[in-house]
Amino acid sequence: MTISTVFVTPSMIRVRFGGAGLEKFESTGIPDERLRLLFGDGTAQVARSYTVRAFDPRGPFLDVDFVVHDGGIAADWALRAKPGDRLRLSEARGWYGPPTDIDWQLLVADMTGLPALTRAIEQLPAGTRASVIAAVPDRADEQIVPTRGDVSYLWLHTDGSRHDRARTVPVPSLPEAVRDFELPDSPGYVWVATEASEARSIRKYFHRELCWDPRSFDIKGYWRHDKERWQQRYAQVQHRIDTVREQAIADGKSGDELARIVDDALENAGL
């Protein structure tokens, strides 16, 4: 049940859920744990993925930060949410998992990944070295949270022109900024949450170009630009993608490897 809503920054609404319905919820404690939130009535429900920004079992309270954007069922719901409104939610699951033997972390996100990124920063063990690259519309959407880690920030302001007038140079995209980042010459871990095509480009960089061990990065697409066009195109090629996936499973592929094979098939199909 919704308890309250507040704008954390101009493009982010925090909805606090609470009440008896939350008593059975168990947090994994993993900072990018996500829920599936169910919108609509019993006959026509749609699910959307959102991050548990914070959970306090003593309330219990559960905070979810929604990015404000046009034309979204979930985003519209958050804009209109008021105390007493109810949503159904799934169990939580997370991926962020830095190996123990690393010296540094690189955390990369756009607005949708910021709830998980800020939670990860809050939970960093004392002295952990982390670099953040984050894309937000403008300065007012930056978020700096308390941490015991040793954290540096690069904020990219994406407000329309991608042009930083003060510097008179184009603002890089997230994939460009990741390529520009000077990777320390010691073991590290990379976590990325951003738009799907950006995530794919960054994944290719670490996997194909740098040949990193997949255990050293977790790179996820959190949303799709122009999702409606993508879904139309996907419907036309779905049988081809399904065939590739089934063949890969029959060949014993799973996990990251399977995901990459399917990703390649999608890219070949122009998706």
Ligand SMILES: Cc1cc2nc3c(=O)[nH]c(=O)nc-3n(C[C@H](O)[C@H](O)[C@H](O)COP(=O)(O)OP(=O)(O)OC[C@H]3O[C@@H](n4cnc5c(N)ncnc54)[C@H](O)[C@@H]3O)c2cc1C
């Ligand atoms: C693991 C995971 C965790 C996530 N955590 C969060 C979170 O904590 N907070 C959060 O806000 N999002 C989060 N997302 C992203 C969120 O699930 C998507 O943005 C989702 O599409 C929003 O649903 P909607 O109903 O508002 O829009 P949809 O109905 O899915 O899309 C409607 C239109 O809006 C566009 N669109 C969708 N998302 C955005 C966006 N962010 N910016 C601009 N245009 C958009 C689509 O291309 C489409 O044209 C997460 C996703 C994943 C996979």
